Amino acid sequence: MRAFNVVASKVMPLDRSNVDTDAIIPKQYLKSIRRTGFGPFLFDDWRYLDPGTLDIDPATRRPNPEFVLNAPAHAGSQILVARDNFGCGSSREHAVWALDDYGFRAVIAPSFADIFFSNCFKNGVLPVVLKADEVQAIFDLVAADAQAQVTVDLPAQQVQLPDGRSFGFEINPHHKHNLVNGLDEIGLTLQQADKIKAYESRRQQEAPWLFAN
Amino acid sequence: MGKTLYDKIWDAHVVSDGGDGSALIYIDRHLVHEVTSPQAFEGLRLNGRKPWRVSANLAVPDHNVPTLNRVQGIADPISRAQVEALDANCKEFGITKFDLMDRRQGIVHVIGPEQGATLPGMTVVCGDSHTSTHGAFGALAFGIGTSEVEHALATQTLVLKKSKSMLIRVNGHVGPGVTAKDITLAIIGRIGTAGGTGHVIEYAGEAIRDLSMEGRMTLCNMAIEAGARAGLVAVDDKTIDYVKGRPFAPRPEQWDAAVSNWKTLHSDADAEFDRVVELDAADIAPQVSWGTSPEMVVPVSAQVPDPARESDPVRRGAIEKALAYMGLQANMPIETIGIDKVFIGSCTNSRIEDLRAAAAVVKGRRKADSVKLAMVVPGSGLVKAQAEAEGLDRVFLDAGFEWREPGCSMCLAMNADRLEPGERCASTSNRNFEGRQGQGGRTHLVSPAMAAAAGIAGHFVDVRSF
Ligand code: SF4
Numbered sequence: 269m270r271a272f273n274v275v276a277s278k279v280m281p282l283d284r285s286n287v288d289t290d291a292i293i294p295k296q297y298l299k300s301i302r303r304t305g306f307g308p309f310l311f312d313d314w315r316y317l318d319p320g321t322l323d324i325d326p327a328t329r330r331p332n333p334e335f336v337l338n339a340p341a342h343a344g345s346q347i348l349v350a351r352d353n354f355g356c357g358s359s360r361e362h363a364v365w366a367l368d369d370y371g372f373r374a375v376i377a378p379s380f381a382d383i384f385f386s387n388c389f390k391n392g393v394l395p396v397v398l399k400a401d402e403v404q405a406i407f408d409l410v411a412a413d414a415q416a417q418v419t420v421d422l423p424a425q426q427v428q429l430p431d432g433r434s435f436g437f438e439i440n441p442h443h444k445h446n447l448v449n450g451l452d453e454i455g456l457t458l459q460q461a462d463k464i465k466a467y468e469s470r471r472q473q474e475a476p477w478l479f480a481n
Numbered sequence: 482m483g484k485t486l487y488d489k490i491w492d493a494h495v496v497s498d499g500g501d502g503s504a505l506i507y508i509d510r511h512l513v514h515e516v517t518s519p520q521a522f523e524g525l526r527l528n529g530r531k532p533w534r535v536s537a538n539l540a541v542p543d544h545n546v547p548t549l550n551r552v553q554g555i556a557d558p559i560s561r562a563q564v565e566a567l568d569a570n571c572k573e574f575g576i577t578k579f580d581l582m583d584r585r586q587g588i589v590h591v592i593g594p595e596q597g598a599t600l601p602g603m604t605v606v607c608g609d610s611h612t613s614t615h616g617a618f619g620a621l622a623f624g625i626g627t628s629e630v631e632h633a634l635a636t637q638t639l640v641l642k643k644s645k646s647m648l649i650r651v652n653g654h655v656g657p658g659v660t661a662k663d664i665t666l667a668i669i670g671r672i673g674t675a676g677g678t679g680h681v682i683e684y685a686g687e688a689i690r691d692l693s694m695e696g697r698m699t700l701c702n703m704a705i706e707a708g709a710r711a712g713l714v715a716v717d718d719k720t721i722d723y724v725k726g727r728p729f730a731p732r733p734e735q736w737d738a739a740v741s742n743w744k745t746l747h748s749d750a751d752a753e754f755d756r757v758v759e760l761d762a763a764d765i766a767p768q769v770s771w772g773t774s775p776e777m778v779v780p781v782s783a784q785v786p787d788p789a790r791e792s793d794p795v796r797r798g799a800i801e802k803a804l805a806y807m808g809l810q811a812n813m814p815i816e817t818i819g820i821d822k823v824f825i826g827s828c829t830n831s832r833i834e835d836l837r838a839a840a841a842v843v844k845g846r847r848k849a850d851s852v853k854l855a856m857v858v859p860g861s862g863l864v865k866a867q868a869e870a871e872g873l874d875r876v877f878l879d880a881g882f883e884w885r886e887p888g889c890s891m892c893l894a895m896n897a898d899r900l901e902p903g904e905r906c907a908s909t910s911n912r913n914f915e916g917r918q919g920q921g922g923r924t925h926l927v928s929p930a931m932a933a934a935a936g937i938a939g940h941f942v943d944v945r946s947f
Binding site: 269299304323359365455458463464467476478479 | 523524533534536560563566602627628632637640730735739742
């Protein structure tokens with residue numbers, strides 16, 4: 269998994285609460301056999317004026333000029349800021365895959381839905397919980413200057429604004445360690461490869477039939 | 482204090498203790514199907530990883546496969562792409578897979594036990610919630626998400642937190658015409674779909690010991706519908722007899738050691754459970770679900786519930802909503818509900834015993850004219866062959882039922898088999914959620930014999946007096 273240390277970027281302001289995973293990536297895309305390639309379908313219903321499916325080339329569709337993701341001023345943002353309860357609804361991991369594939373490294377919101385929150389850590393995306401007034405400050409900053417650079421500093425557990433303000437955030441130390449070191453759960457488990465091998469050889473003595481086929 | 486069966490299996494699989502209530506647990510068997518595995522394989526490739534122990538994996542396409550004209554391949558291009566991706570991934574990583582045209586192909590939860598790939602005392606995982614089925618063998622078996630599928634492939638382990646334990650004891654013996662499906666529905670009706678949340682359920686009592694292995698699989702299959710992480714039944718002679726001689730079963734020179742190990746796979750007499758629920762088998766009648774959740778279930782002799790008699794406003798609202806979706810009136814007797822389709826199949830009820838039970842009801846009778854379609858979908862190619870050897874296919878065909886190729890089929894309607902909006906189905910599957918068997922479709926969960934009887938009568942009937 270890609271490590272997450274410090275990300276400095278413009279911010280995409282998605283001024284909505286209860287953004288559910290079906291809005292993040294609608295169900296017709298779950299038939300995909302890939303975990304990449306969902307970026308063009310991120311927020312599909314809001315982003316395009318015409319309906320889409322896996323076999324329609326997104327480049328041929330009509331973007332909704334009103335939707336913030338289509339605003340040129342915000343293009344290239346790696347940080348998404350939104351309101352309460354981001355990522356609610358179905359447990360689909362595709363929602364995080366879509367955000368990641370689009371290029372978002374961090375999502376800032378006052379609160380997140382549980383499963384989405386833990387899926388983020390499995391995929392190297394950092395969910396940052398800030399207080400509602402701090403989130404508001406970021407919305408205000410971006411409204412005043414779409415080019416304003418915000419820094420998400422994971423080692424310091426801080427979100428820094430260009431005017432010098434900085435907001436601290438909490439994170440489970442275990443999650444932080446994995447993200448900073450780029451360890452996905454698999455990478456972390458593989459650090460215990462010796463223990464897995466030791467278990468296997470002991471078990472092979474005890475219950476050899478488990479290893480026969 | 483003694484150990485539960487769950488404790489014993491858990492303890493035998495701890496690779497390392499996380500110290501925070503979690504542990505790294507070794508996975509003996511990983512079953513793979515086409516829908517939840519492609520992104521896991523892609524994850525392996527993106528990270529340059531390989532499966533840890535290739536031989537622990539067994540793959541089969543089931544969710545998307547057609548049940549008619551299989552030689553012509555899969556018509557829907559997206560379904561076909563998922564099946565082809567499974568083919569390519571298994572080939573690339575060297576994983577054993579039963580192809581669409583292999584007679585061993587079938588629903589993943591049917592073929593695991595059938596092949597002896599599911600063994601007592603194992604940890605078994607699959608990217609599918611009904612993996613709980615395999616708990617019938619005294620194996621700790623549960624469904625996992627796509628990241629965990631990748632984790633299991635890459636490391637042969639999962640990071641898990643231990644669940645609480647729950648004992649469901651069904652005392653005494655069920656009457657004739659009452660099956661494992663009725664027991665499992667009655668349990669869910671009693672404890673609710675969240676009743677087992679956070680728990681691993683062990684099923685015990687005379688009525689459970691009476692069940693065949695097929696019946697125990699039906700029972701454990703729906704543990705997930707009771708909210709449990711997994712279901713378990715202790716090993717006994719039936720378990721051991723079932724496993725003997727199957728292709729993946731222990732070889733003769735390892736057999737005795739395996740059996741003596743398996744004979745320890747039961748909860749100790751002084752083991753304590755976090756929760757105990759008892760039912761009286763004699764009280765259980767054939768069940769029919771009336772709503773859009775498996776807990777919305779009543780005996781066939783009962784009536785559709787009346788929301789006006791429910792004092793809790795939340796429950797009343799849920800009943801009203803379910804009745805509206807299902808197109809039913811309060812207080813109508815279950816036996817007056819007419820059906821449009823019959824589906825006998827799914828990982829809950831598509832094994833040979835299920836087909837025999839349905840055929841016994843159908844034999845010498847005709848499907849009601851009002852029933853548009855009655856389909857029988859065996860759980861695997863081997864179940865199909867066995868049924869044909871016993872002449873069951875003829876019994877069904879003579880009665881006007883269709884005899885199909887194995888797969889998940891109308892259990893979730895990912896292939897071409899589905900309900901049209903408003904159609905009502907007597908189904909032996911496990912989920913009656915809105916739209917599960919096709920958008921707007923109305924599912925009633927029943928046993929194979931009850932589904933067959935409904936297909937003959939055109940409406941639900943009590944199979945005991947049919
Ligand atoms: S038969 Fe139904 S429940 Fe069973 S694995 Fe297939 S889709 Fe899932």
